[in-house]
Each structure stands twice: as C-alpha cells, then as structure tokens.
Amino acid sequence: MQFLSSANNNRSLKAIFFDLDGTLLNSAPDLATAVNNMLHHFNLEHVSLELICKWIGNGAPKLIERVLDHQQKSMVYLPTHQNALAQFYAQYDKVQGQYSTLYDGVIDTLTVLKSIGLSMAVITNKPSQFTPNVLKAHGLTEFFELVLSGDSLAQKKPHPLPIEHALAHFNLAKHNVIMVGDSTSDISAANNAGIASICVTYGYNHGENPLDLAANAHIHRFSQLLD
Ligand SMILES: O=C(O)COP(=O)(O)O
Ligand SMILES: [Mg+2]
Numbered sequence: 559m560q561f562l563s564s565a566n567n568n569r570s571l572k573a574i575f576f577d578l579d580g581t582l583l584n585s586a587p588d589l590a591t592a593v594n595n596m597l598h599h600f601n602l603e604h605v606s607l608e609l610i611c612k613w614i615g616n617g618a619p620k621l622i623e624r625v626l627d628h629q630q631k632s633m634v635y636l637p638t639h640q641n642a643l644a645q646f647y648a649q650y651d652k653v654q655g656q657y658s659t660l661y662d663g664v665i666d667t668l669t670v671l672k673s674i675g676l677s678m679a680v681i682t683n684k685p686s687q688f689t690p691n692v693l694k695a696h697g698l699t700e701f702f703e704l705v706l707s708g709d710s711l712a713q714k715k716p717h718p719l720p721i722e723h724a725l726a727h728f729n730l731a732k733h734n735v736i737m738v739g740d741s742t743s744d745i746s747a748a749n750n751a752g753i754a755s756i757c758v759t760y761g762y763n764h765g766e767n768p769l770d771l772a773a774n775a776h777i778h779r780f781s782q783l784l785d
Contacts, residue, residue, distance in 0.1 A: 573728050574671060574783075575721060575753075576702075577739035578682035578689070579614055580761025582664050582780075583696060586611045587657035592650035593625055599645050600637050602629050612765035615741040617683040617708040622646050647687070654688060655695030661760060663781035668701045670784055677728050681720045683708035683743060704728070715739075716746035721753060736774075738783070745771040756783070 579585040590610040597604055605628060613624040622643045626636055637645070671678065678701050682689055686707035693699045704727050706720045713719040721737060728735075737748035740761020748755035749772060757773035758780065769776055777783065 572734040573677040580740035595649040679704035715743040718751035721751035
C-alpha cells in the first residue's frame with residue numbers, strides 16, 4: 559500500500575495499533591453463540607448472526623444493550639441489563655476461541671511487520687477479562703507489546719484516550735503511528751487523536767459501508783498492509 563510504504567520509506571512509521579474484532583479476528587461467531595446462549599437461558603428468542611455483526615464494536619455492555627432493545631419489541635419479560643450482561647460473560651467465557659477465526663493472512667502479515675521492527679499494540683473495546691485469552695487462543699499474544707481493552711482506561715474508542723495512552727507508552731509522536739480498524743469507532747478514535755488510519759473493509763462497521771469512513775486508506779485483505 560502506497561500510504562504504508564511511503565511512511566516506511568521516510569522511516570517515520572514506528573508502530574501500528576490494531577483493533578481486534580472485525581480487523582484481526584472474525585469474532586462474531588463466538589459473540590453470537592454467547593449472545594444466543596444468554597437469550598436461551600432467559601427463554602428469549604435467538605437473534606441472527608447478521609444482526610449481531612451490526613451490534614459489535616462498542617464493547618460488551620453496549621452489545622447487550624442492543625440485544626435487549628431488539629427483544630423489547632416483542633413485549634416479553636426481559637432480564638435487567640446487569641443480569642443479561644453477567645450471563646453473557648459466563649457464556650462467552652465458555653465459548654470464546656471455539657468458533658472465531660483469524661482473517662486470512664493475519665499471522666503472516668504480523669510476522670513480517672514485527673520482523674521489520676515495528677512495535678504493535680491492540681486497542682480493542684472488548685472487556686479486559688476476555689482479551690488476553692482471545693489473543694492467546696489465536697496465537698496472537700507474542701506480537702503485541704501493549705494490549706488495551708474497553709475497560710483498561712477511563713474512556714474507550716472512539717475517544718482518543720487509548721491511542722494517546724499507547725503513544726505515551728511507546729514514547730512516539732502522532733506521525734509515527736497508524737491505527738488499523740474496521741469500524742467507525744477505530745477511525746474516529748484515530749481522527750480524534752490526530753493519527754493516520756487504515757480501514758479494513760471486511761469487518762463489521764455496524765452494517766454501514768466502511769468506504770464511507772474518513773480513513774487515510776482502505777484495504778480489502780489484511781495482507782494488503784504489506785503491498
Ligand atoms: O465491541 C467489542 O466488544 C470489541 O470490538 P473491537 O475489538 O472491534 O474494538
Ligand atoms: Mg472492530
């Protein structure tokens with residue numbers, strides 16, 4: 559990709575911050591299984607994978623809020639958000655890593671990026687109780703010097719705080735890093751923090767067209783980071 563290679567040529571690119579769900583990992587099958595197991599526990603109707611894909615990206619509390627809002631329409635008795643979220647966490651704990659898959663080329667591409675000396679971090683809105691295990695289950699742990707989850711700091715994406723925290727952690731300037739993500743939360747976080755971004759078009763983005771996001775570049779396969 560022109561953007562990444564030109565950044566590399568003038569040696570200004572020193573680190574890449576990656577989103578997790580919808581960027582590195584097709585996590586929707588695990589999340590959907592956990593959501594539907596939670597709904598089953600409360601005798602509620604299952605929801606489709608397609609709908610769940612639209613609700614991923616703002617963290618688990620928001621995902622469960624969207625699931626309950628959807629159920630509201632059928633006028634059934636609903637558990638509280640707190641109980642539904644606790645049940646979802648219990649279910650996600652059981653299924654995580656079982657049905658999710660890395661997108662094509664993720665391991666090979668991260669291996670090359672690491673070998674050329676780039677520092678890498680994960681900045682996800684996933685709750686911190688799950689992120690390390692998810693990374694481990696998919697052989698991703700070794701690539702990342704820093705992992706920030708949705709509840710690691712006082713604010714999550716699209717707030718710029720996680721990116722600002724990562725910049726300080728690596729002691730880098732804004733022009734030294736790029737954010738790679740699939741959704742409006744990632745691209746807005748990058749724009750809010752004043753760093754460049756690359757949007758992958760194969761993720762979730764709440765069912766909206768990722769080409770409409772104001773990223774510096776769009777890629778259709780993860781390995782295009784190396785083109
Ligand atoms: O919404 C989530 O739980 C995770 O989303 P992210 O990894 O795409 O930030
Ligand atoms: Mg994402």
